[in-house]
Amino acid sequence: MLTMSSNRLLLSGQQLAREYSLSDVADPFPTWNQTNPKNDEYQRHAAEGFRNWQLPISGLVARPSALSLDQIKGLASRTQITAHVCEQGWSAIGEWTGAPLQRVLEAAGGVTAAARYVVVDTYDRWYEAYDLFEVEHPQTILAYRLNGRDLPRGNGAPLRLRVERQCGYKNLKFVKSIRVVDSIAGIGKGTGGINSDAGFHWFAGV
Amino acid sequence: MLPERSELTTANIWADLRDHLRWRSRRHTSGSAYGTLQKTSYLLLICVFVPFMILTGVAQSPGYTAAMPVLLDLFGGRQSARTLHTIGTVLLVLFVVVHLLEIAAAGFLTRVRSMITGKESIRG
Numbered sequence: 461m462l463t464m465s466s467n468r469l470l471l472s473g474q475q476l477a478r479e480y481s482l483s484d485v486a487d488p489f490p491t492w493n494q495t496n497p498k499n500d501e502y503q504r505h506a507a508e509g510f511r512n513w514q515l516p517i518s519g520l521v522a523r524p525s526a527l528s529l530d531q532i533k534g535l536a537s538r539t540q541i542t543a544h545v546c547e548q549g550w551s552a553i554g555e556w557t558g559a560p561l562q563r564v565l566e567a568a569g570g571v572t573a574a575a576r577y578v579v580v581d582t583y584d585r586w587y588e589a590y591d592l593f594e595v596e597h598p599q600t601i602l603a604y605r606l607n608g609r610d611l612p613r614g615n616g617a618p619l620r621l622r623v624e625r626q627c628g629y630k631n632l633k634f635v636k637s638i639r640v641v642d643s644i645a646g647i648g649k650g651t652g653g654i655n656s657d658a659g660f661h662w663f664a665g666v
Numbered sequence: 667m668l669p670e671r672s673e674l675t676t677a678n679i680w681a682d683l684r685d686h687l688r689w690r691s692r693r694h695t696s697g698s699a700y701g702t703l704q705k706t707s708y709l710l711l712i713c714v715f716v717p718f719m720i721l722t723g724v725a726q727s728p729g730y731t732a733a734m735p736v737l738l739d740l741f742g743g744r745q746s747a748r749t750l751h752t753i754g755t756v757l758l759v760l761f762v763v764v765h766l767l768e769i770a771a772a773g774f775l776t777r778v779r780s781m782i783t784g785k786e787s788i789r790g
Contacts, residue, residue, distance in 0.1 A: 470733035477732040543744065545728040551744050625732045665729025 464663040468593065471665075476599055477624035480541045486552040487607045489544075491614035494584045497634050502583040510618040515564075515602075519579075519640035522569025529604065529618055535559040535567060538601050546628035547660070556622050558603030561595050565640070575640045579647060580621055583634040589644045589652040589662070590623065590630070599624040602635060627664035629655045667709055673702045704768075711761060715754065722751035 497503075505513040514526040539557040561578065565571055571578075577589045594600060602619045604611050611617045616633025623630045630653070644652040656662035672678075682702045700708070724730045725737040725747035741747040769777050780786055 467729045467733070471729065475732050477728060478735050478738060543728070545726070545744060549748065625729045627728060666727050 463661075463666045467663075467665045471625065474593075474597055477542055480543070480553050482541065482555065484553045485541060485555050485607055487554075489554045489606055489612075489615055490550070490552050491612075492546070492548075492550075494633065495614040497582075497584040499583045502634065502636075506613060506617065513618055515619065515635065516637045517565065517568040517640075518637070520572045520575040520642060521565060521640050522572065525568045527564065527567060531567070532559050532564065532602065532619070533604060535563045538598065539605075540599055540601070540622070540624070542599065542622070542624050544628050544631060547664070548628075555605075555607050556601065556603040556620075557605035558601035558619070558622065560598060561600045561602055561621070562598075564602055564638070565595070571640050574642045576642045577640070577644055577652070579639045579641055579644070580632050580635055581637045581639070582632050583636045586632055586634075586654045587648060588621075588630055588632055588654065589641075589647070594623060594626070597623075597625070625665050627666075629660065630664045667700070667705055667712075669702055669705045669709075673705075678702060707761070715758070715761075719751065719754050719758070722747045722754060726751070 510529050512528075514528050515532065516524075516526045518524045536559070537557055538560055539555065541553060541555045543551050543553045545551045565578070571592070575592065577591055578595045579587060579589045581587045590600070599622065601622050603616075603622050604619055606612065606615050606620075611620055616635070619635040621630075621632045621635055641647070644650060648654060649657040651657050652662040653660075655664075679702055685701075686703060721737060722741060724734075725741050726744055731737050731744070737747070738744065741750060
């Protein structure tokens with residue numbers, strides 16, 4: 461709590477995490493942990509190149525909808541060369557291109573007044589929740605390109621969430637769906653993330 | 667905790683080091699109960715080492731470095747900060763080991779009691 465308060469106090473200007481230059485990029489970008497979810501639905505979509513895949517956006521948004529990958533790519537995009545900082549100790553700089561999460565939510569009519577968290581679910585049964593301050597940050601994007609190429613399967617295709625001011629485990633791979641909620645109490649073990657359910661920090665900005 | 671001017675002669679520091687290495691009782695050349703090397707190492711610990719550990723630690727944070735990117739420049743990046751921090755950890759452990767050995771040499775119970783009551787007991 462203390463870490464988050466002091467961290468957020470320092471970041472109240474929504475400052476960006478450092479962005480690097482192309483020469484700093486790690487290519488190929490490391491692939492760790494899950495690289496190919498054993499989920500049938502995922503495998504089917506991956507085999508089709510995610511042609512028929514859709515991202516459902518539900519919960520406290522004005523117009524619950526589902527966006528195709530092309531539709532997401534059609535939204536205003538952001539390219540950022542940033543460092544992925546893993547809890548396990550390593551870091552790697554990559555060039556990510558994607559749609560700011562804020563724009564994706566706006567495509568569903570924007571969040572309602574009651575909204576407090578955005579919960580992201582993935583194909584390898586991970587989920588994490590983010591507060592609106594993090595969601596609104598310009599560098600919080602759903603990335604579909606890495607290092608100038610379509611996001612590889614090992615790095616989280618079709619979409620990988622980037623949350624640049626928090627540790628790697630909040631940067632979910634294999635994004636499956638988005639739900640906007642007012643409380644994380646009833647989800648998982650109620651701590652707001654699969655990692656926090658396992659004892660890690662929900663707020664990984666440290 | 668600050669060493670007095672009279673203590674900071676090469677001769678005195680060398681004598682203090684020799685006493686330490688020979689496991690000999692300390693001669694106190696100033697009014698303080700702390701030896702010269704002791705004071706120096708404590709000062710370095712509190713004023714240099716601890717800030718160093720805090721800064722190299724915070725420099726690894728994606729959150730705090732977003733607010734203070736100068737930390738990344740100070741240590742040459744996150745991975746360098748991590749290496750320095752780990753080296754620092756080893757040094758810290760070494761400090762604690764030496765610290766405990768010295769306390770044992772000076773009389774563990776007497777030192778701990780003094781630490782709590784604030785009263786020195788002079789050994790024969």
